[in-house]
Amino acid sequence: MSFDYDLFVIGGGSGGVRAARIAAGDYGAKVGLAEEYRMGGTCVIRGCVPKKLMVFASAFPEAMADARAYGWDVATQGFDWTAFRAKLDAELDRLEGAYRSGLTNAGVTIHDTRAVLEDAHTVRLATGEAFRAKHILIATGGAPFVPEIEGGATLLTSNDIFKLDALPKSVLIVGGGFIACEFACILNGLGVEVTQFYRGAQILRGFDDEARGHIAELMREGGVNLHVGTDVIEARDVAGGVRVTSTDGRETVFEKVVYATGRKPNTAGLGLAALGVTLGRQGEIIVDEWSQTAVPSIYAVGDVTDRINLTPVAIREGHAFADTVFGAKPTKADHDLVASAVYTQPELGTVGLTEEAARDERPIEVYATAFRPMKSAFAGRPDRVMMKLIVCAETRKVLGCHIVAPEAGEMIQLAAIAIKMGATKEDFDRTVAVHPTMAEELVTMRKPVRKA
Known part of the structure; x- marks a missing residue:
């Protein structure tokens, strides 16, 4: 043939x-x-x-x-x-x-x-x-998925944001995943009045609960009008934008409505x-x-x-x-311990198991800290960094690492190497801190905050 x-x-x-x-x-x-x-x-x-x-x-x-x-x-x-x-x-x-x-x-x-x-x-x-x-x-x-909404309004997806002729004065972001949260933070930072609806109880489903709660609080403090447990019932094009009726009974006109409800x-x-x-x-x-x-x-x-x-x-x-x-080199792609970052403000870097997933599998210890980083504290901003390690109580291996901080994506890449190699909590403890940095907290958390 x-x-x-x-x-x-x-x-x-x-x-x-x-x-x-x-x-x-x-x-x-x-x-x-x-x-x-x-x-x-x-x-x-x-x-x-x-x-x-x-x-x-x-x-x-x-x-x-x-x-x-x-x-x-x-x-x-x-x-x-x-x-x-x-x-x-x-x-x-x-x-x-x-x-x-x-x-x-x-x-x-x-x-x-x-x-x-x-x-x-x-x-x-x-x-x-x-x-x-x-x-x-x-x-x-x-490709982005947009559910059918009553009213027939003109709805955008994340694909459309890059092609806007002008930034809107106001926008509704619908969704609670990493794409929705990232664009809520981006547009907020660019001066757009941002409202975000998510029908679930908390944004960033699938990520560590403590980390996602931390980010939600900081997004609100940063100016994003975030509503959980809220969804769109109807959206109609009107003069000046889109009139949205939401499940909490409100009607609001937004210049643009962006759906980021999955792909x-x-x-x-x-x-x-x-x-x-x-x-x-x-x-x-x-x-x-x-x-x-x-x-x-x-x-x-x-x-x-x-x-x-x-x-x-x-x-x-x-x-x-x-x-x-x-190439006659049989190779399987390795899907274990894949690190990732969510580019909210601040960022979330994560690798390995969440606390919720780990405690369902085995006894664990949780090491966590939250603090105001030096740079923003001096500037008078209320930002708070969060660092968290999930440790197997039996083997002492670090099962997961979660960082909420500026440049968390950069930090998690390096932590992921150690965790992929099978580093234990004692390996982290033996590592001398680089001072003064945010990342030094990863090697100075000595006592667990809880066990499960």
Whole structure:
């Protein structure tokens, strides 16, 4: 049986690009890749990268206020969204170009169009072309999910925020996950009047309870009008914005309403179910530990599999796939002890088990502290940092680490290395503190605050 490609990848995000580049560049496979939007996927074009640049931009009002407290004569004319967006767009163009050149330099043939599957070895492009491939990799990621709301109002998602012509004066963020909380903090920092609704009892479900409560309190103190146990009943377009009726009985007009209520895998219309590829309840592709589907020639990596929806995980999965299938190096992506960060203000960095998950499995000790960091305390701000270690009472291994602090994402990366290596609480205790830093608290917590 002859094939046009050894591998055809559908999706040009982080996971698909890594798999294609390694298969072609390192192992000499003939690879084609189809992407219907822009190369780089959610992370580069409408996720991690532009979001983090907006996080940086939104932090300057607080930094300038601190500068005045430290004796600097600082004046500002306000935030120029138009100028920032122009630079943001230029940076995304640059990154997309880098992704493209990386693929072409590796020998990958790029098809800038949508692709669907016709059979276990055939993909058909929207142009009408069809190609046969020995292996097919689905890496189409996910997309924001917006529930149907009475009233038919114009609702935005996180994708739309990066393309706003102007910042609204007021916005309602609906949702309580990390995307909702991050954009609530970003827009608040940029001077928008932000209200956030979440139907659950507390934001950031799935994260450590103590940490999420700490962040919720600080978000409110920072100016976000956060309401939990609250949802939208009806939303109608009116003069000046969107009139929202909420479950607490209020009617409020917001200039914009942004839904960040979760994401769904991009599998609709690909022809997967008809070929025997098993899909989960949310449309996610079910794969084994080698990222292989129920159809042997078809694989899937990244958010479309709904395993751990993080860019570095998708990259690891794509690389492991290429090593396994084309490099004769059977490799499973490691999904254990994956660190992550939530870019709220302040940030949450986390790795390992939450207190709630750990205490359901084994006896534990909890070491925790909260304090005002030196920098903001001197400036007169009421910020409070929280650090927390979850320790197995029997083995003394550190099972989880949770940090709420400025630059928590930077700190958790280093803590994750030690925890991944199996560090015990005594290993942390033996480490001499770096003073004066916030992070030194990780190695100076001597007595547990509670046991479970």
